Each structure stands twice: as C-alpha cells, then as structure tokens.
Amino acid sequence: MPSRSWRRPLALLLLLVLALALDVQAQVEDPAGPAQVPPKPVLPAPVLKPGDYLWYPQVAPSGPLVLVVSLDEQRAYVYRNGIAIGVSTISSGKPGKETPPGVFTILQKNKDHRSNLYSDAPMPYMQRLTWDGIALHGGALPGYPASHGCVRLPQAFAQKLFAITRTGDTVVVANARASSPSVVHPALLAPISRQGLPLPVNETGPGFFWDDSLSPQGPVSVLVSVGDRRVFVMRNGVAIGESGLAVADGFAVHGSVLLVMGEQVTQTPSMLDPQRMRHEWAAYPLLGVDAASLAVQQAQWRDGALQVPPExxxxxxxxxxxxATVLLTDLPAVRATPAEQDLQPVLESDQDDPIINAQP
Structure with a gap:
C-alpha cells in the first residue's frame, strides 16, 4: 500500500443514522428474529507497511480523543468520540528498553523537541507520557521495536496527531501480558473511555440499551456493524445506546458507507419516527462501494433490510x-479474537464529494 495514497480519507464511523437517513424501517419484529445475517465477507483489507498510516478525522469531527498503542501489533489507534479516525504503524522500545504498558496522559507537547538523554536527538512533534523519557514522536520505523522506549510514529502522522491532541488526553499502551485482548487488538469502537478505563459491553440481546443521563450533551456518533449485528451510539465519548440489528437474508454492505446529516428538512415523515420529518443526508461510499451498489442498497434499506426496535x-x-455522521460497515465494531487482524479497523476512500444525496 503506497504510504501517500493511504493518507487520504480513511473512513470509519457512525452507522445507524443510516437507518434514519436512508429509510431503514423500525419494525416491531424481534431484531434477532428470522432475519439472518450473511456470512462475514472477506474484504480486501490493506496491509500497513512500516511508515504507513490511515487518517480520516472527518469521520468524527469532534469529541474527546483517546489513543491506544498496541505493542503486540506495533500500531497506534486514534479514537475521537468513541470511533476510530486513524491508525498508524509504530516502532516501540527495543529489547532491554521496552516501552512500559499502562494508562498515561499527555503531560507536555513540543513540536521541535530534542532529547536530553540521547545526544540531542531530534524528537519532532513530541508528546510526553512520563517525565523520565517516554514520549510519542516522529521517527524512523524499521518494522520492529527499535526505540529507547518511546513510541515512534511516521513523521506526517505525528504532525497530524499533534495538531488534534491536548495536554491531559489519555494514551493507553497495551500488550497481551498487561491488558485485555480488546485493548491489545482494537477495532472500530474505542475499547477504553477517556479516562483509560475499559468500556463496558452491554449485553442487550435482541433488545436495546439507552441512557441519555450517562452523557447528556455533546456530539453524537453512531456505528452500525452489519458483521456484528449491533448498533452503537456514542455521545461525547460515552456509550449512551446500543441495540441489536436485524439484517435481512442476503444483505451485505461489501465495504463501508459514511453518511452526513444535512440541515435541510424534507416534507416527508421519517420512517424511524413518523412524527418527525426526514433530513437530507449525503452519502460517501468507501471501500468496495460505488454509486450503482449504493443505489441498490438504498432500495434494500427502504424495504427494511436493516431493522432496530422502534423505541x-x-x-x-x-x-x-x-x-452528525453515520458509518454503515461490514467490519466488526469489536474484534472477537486477535486472529481477526486481517479485518482492518479503518478504511480509505478517494471520494471527496458525495455521489448520492440520500433523502431520509
């Protein structure tokens, strides 16, 4: 994968708005009823070579930010408002100088920092995690742990990350010995809270969970995973809703679709809430989805291919x-096993403009 081409819009994010944006009908039937999810498709997942990264901050334009560094995978995952917006290859501490696992906060930032321990070595876009020398910064990535304990990032990725973080943001450094598998092998949904604590998984079964009081205000992100048959609603980085998703037999996204809610309101009642009018939505096809297949999907959504409890x-x-943005995807929100590493938690798209104006 050419490192430059993968720096274009990466695409991950909110999903259920799709239900609303594109006539996903809320049916009374049990979401875990006769509708069957198709087999999980084998996607042409990109392979990140040393120095490669994916970046698409538009997927979650606002919300709290957390960073998960997987020492086992030699990758860093960036989450905003609970949804992945970027992933990068890294190089952590070499044997004898291992990067310590743990929950850290960004203590200090310096764009032009130089090491006071190692011969004034440049550490561009430094973000300090400890006062004894552990930091995130731009540097060489040979494809294996090679630093003196810091987490090296591709220079361009380090610059982008530096621009959106703040002092006090949470960074979790994880390995299999010290952390749970969901943190060591993250996916689309952030495995930790902004405080660095593991996020609880609500066992909603065929029903749903909703609690506005957990986060009354802030940006809302929705992730709809057809593969997991789940819908996740995040507000200000906190899960306020989760539901089972009924998927009609034979339906598959074959990639991902990002939707953005527009200002304009139509004169047609929403099929999710007949007491409300539909907004217009812009649809951005991502990996594996083109204009023709998206048009077919719209028709299937209107026929109730995806269903959630009406309430x-x-x-x-x-x-x-x-x-608000919504990501509809075949990819899992949470990787059940480390073996699912071939299912990349972030995607890319060359599409700058929507090719379909969806009218929910």
Missing part, C-alpha cells in the same frame, strides 16, 4: 443533529 429508533432520531 430505539425514536430515541436515536431525537439525539441526532445536522452534521
């Missing part, structure tokens, strides 16, 4: 505001 749909609609 969950109404609560979701009420939480959405213009600018």
């Amino acid at each position: 969950f749909a109404r609560k979701l609609y009420a939480a959405l505001l213009p600018g």
